[in-house]
Amino acid sequence: MLEKLKKEVYEANMELQAKGMVIYTWGNVSGIDREKNLVVIKPSGVDYDTMKPEDMVVVDFDGNVVEGHYKPSSDTATHLVLYKKYPQIGGVVHTHSTWAVAFAQAGMPITAYGTTHADYFYGDIPCTRELTEKEINEAYELNTGNVIVETIGDNDPMAIPGILVKNHGPFAWGKTPAGSVYNTVVLDKVAEMAYKTMMINPDVNRVSQYLLDKHYFRKHGANAYYGQGSEDH
Amino acid sequence: MLEKLKKEVYEANMELQAKGMVIYTWGNVSGIDREKNLVVIKPSGVDYDTMKPEDMVVVDFDGNVVEGHYKPSSDTATHLVLYKKYPQIGGVVHTHSTWAVAFAQAGMPITAYGTTHADYFYGDIPCTRELTEKEINEAYELNTGNVIVETIGDNDPMAIPGILVKNHGPFAWGKTPAGSVYNTVVLDKVAEMAYKTMMINPDVNRVSQYLLDKHYFRKHGANAYYGQGSEDH
Amino acid sequence: MLEKLKKEVYEANMELQAKGMVIYTWGNVSGIDREKNLVVIKPSGVDYDTMKPEDMVVVDFDGNVVEGHYKPSSDTATHLVLYKKYPQIGGVVHTHSTWAVAFAQAGMPITAYGTTHADYFYGDIPCTRELTEKEINEAYELNTGNVIVETIGDNDPMAIPGILVKNHGPFAWGKTPAGSVYNTVVLDKVAEMAYKTMMINPDVNRVSQYLLDKHYFRKHGANAYYGQGSEDH
């Protein structure tokens, strides 16, 4: 079942490795079939080098495995919270990419310092609060999803399609599994740029609101004029 | 039309990717036919991996598409300002290369700290002022070109063949499209060297004027003696 | 003799190079046959590119060469101390990987700042004290092993399967030669993350004990639920 989505999710996971976002079995990408409310996700702890499309696991909104010979990613519950809350999202990704993790461990947002950031993220990329001991012990992965939702609230999740979970790492999302990977690669790149910017100028200021507006809306929304058509991921 | 120039521009764009200056569809290179005042430029938002020479877009000095099945780069207006002002320029490039962006976001020039810099840039690589809200809203790409021209003024653009646009990233140029890419690769490398120099010695001073002179004129101008002939890019 | 173990040790050494942990002849991995108390180790100063499984050297617990046409690694005595003290260990690795060496030279532990660290190391990765002049001159490699044992003491070496030797570099270990390499790759990666975290937030605090617990025990021990079975290395 869901052969096409499985292939998309598989390829998106492989792209994580190709883009240097993960080593070993780290990271996971999922995608959703919105008609059936079924989520396809990477199996837990399986090597990218031997993984195949048919190894992807199908789960329902309660996290039950509907199809698959492997256990799903241990982060499945986090993905499901995001899909349930935000119907705009078609793919979710989690990595331990280095620059993004540095900000997550530092407990700091990735401030929008320039147009590279503004091209994809309409404002600072936030960092969640810490989970409490109770939240961690009772339902860690579920509450990771909940604290992301608490941070984004009812804002459009596609305006800033990624977040840092404190002391953990980035989650990102997109219209598709491939789009979510695109966004996490950009998130890590703007984290790298922000890091280097802060090092050479500790007093640096955020990009102006009007340059942020200009670049974001050059690529997104009704008046976009970058690219050959839709550039949304 | 302009098949040879299209091939040169195409290859220069591909070189951006090969040299690690761009990811995804980021960055663009153009070249000019000075006899016809026609500019060949990368199409907007097209993947490097599938791009072909015939996808390059030909525009006139007013930015009208003269030939091409794609929209030209959204930064075309910036390139045109540079070609119109500086007849010495045969190629223009824009990237979001990481080290250069860090300085652009920090709003700081790349100070000439050594001979690697002096071999190609005869002085600090400047950073423009911020564009005003009005400049951004009225004609962003045109005014990006204008602020570059405002910064360089009537100095020889080939003496320092690159610049940082504040909160944005580097533009560079050269005698040819390939030369402009060469210069942007060197610009990013000297930005990296400057960054690391500043980190280990925050009190470091600019290279002496006579060492700057020596290295620059060892490679450029009538008394150059580096290489087997012309080394100008 | 020990053909299977030699192949494992050879492949683990080659993996050091493939993962960017070593250049030239740097680094070494060993493995042990616990029934025979024989250790198989990389020969000293042999190039990875020409090395073959049959070049691995077999030594006994006193460091005598039992088989092999090369001299064993000059660090053999250090490996032996670890095998003798800790029966849980099946493989040992030493590298000069860059991020780990930076902490070793700085004389600082790698503090646990997040879940990437917690997934594999149940607490800070310690840095040994300096060896005394006497210890260095009398039996340098042996005393390197001894100072590691002094630092770990009777704690479970598998809970934090790596250490920094002051002014030197990392040693790591695992259940197998391949597992020891896995652990040293992760050690270097978490060192990189810790470095970047400290740079952007010099006042950063250690990860909470309950998040450390959660991630470590999600992957290790009786209640582990990450992966498809054992994830221990």
Add this chain to the structure above:
Amino acid sequence: MLEKLKKEVYEANMELQAKGMVIYTWGNVSGIDREKNLVVIKPSGVDYDTMKPEDMVVVDFDGNVVEGHYKPSSDTATHLVLYKKYPQIGGVVHTHSTWAVAFAQAGMPITAYGTTHADYFYGDIPCTRELTEKEINEAYELNTGNVIVETIGDNDPMAIPGILVKNHGPFAWGKTPAGSVYNTVVLDKVAEMAYKTMMINPDVNRVSQYLLDKHYFRKHGANAYYGQGSEDH
């Protein structure tokens, strides 16, 4: 003439590129025939990708081209000073490798912080004083050699087989052209390690003299026991 040496020098130059020490035409390696006092060196400004062994240039001790269809490296005079002063040297290399240049631009030595450094460099890697305007204008490349000699003096150049020329970059040498490249790769790596060490611990101290002694003499001299025989480069 000197076909074997030309091949060695060619391969050593290509190794510079393979090891990431150079981009474009940057860098140069030479080798010497001590019986004939002839030096073989890379031609100036020739691309690595098209260079062939027969493109190497043969010069005598006065810098006259004895054989070759290209001009020799513009740094030839510097190499010759080193060969004339130090008969131990069989190969010389100059690069603009990034980490070494950062220290050269900062005007700081690479302090010996650990065993990676001590394995190859018996003490801090010095940085020369600045050349004066007169020295630069009268005979830049010759005086670059002279200031290196002034810094090393009558110490054994093989004990610390590399140096930083202020505001310029590293020169290194070895028993052979390949050995000089080996030493420059290690020099850049220990520069990287020193940089990162200084960043995480600005108050870090030099490695102890006895650990420096131990590691250096484990690899060099009459009592060396690392490797399968001579490890000297």
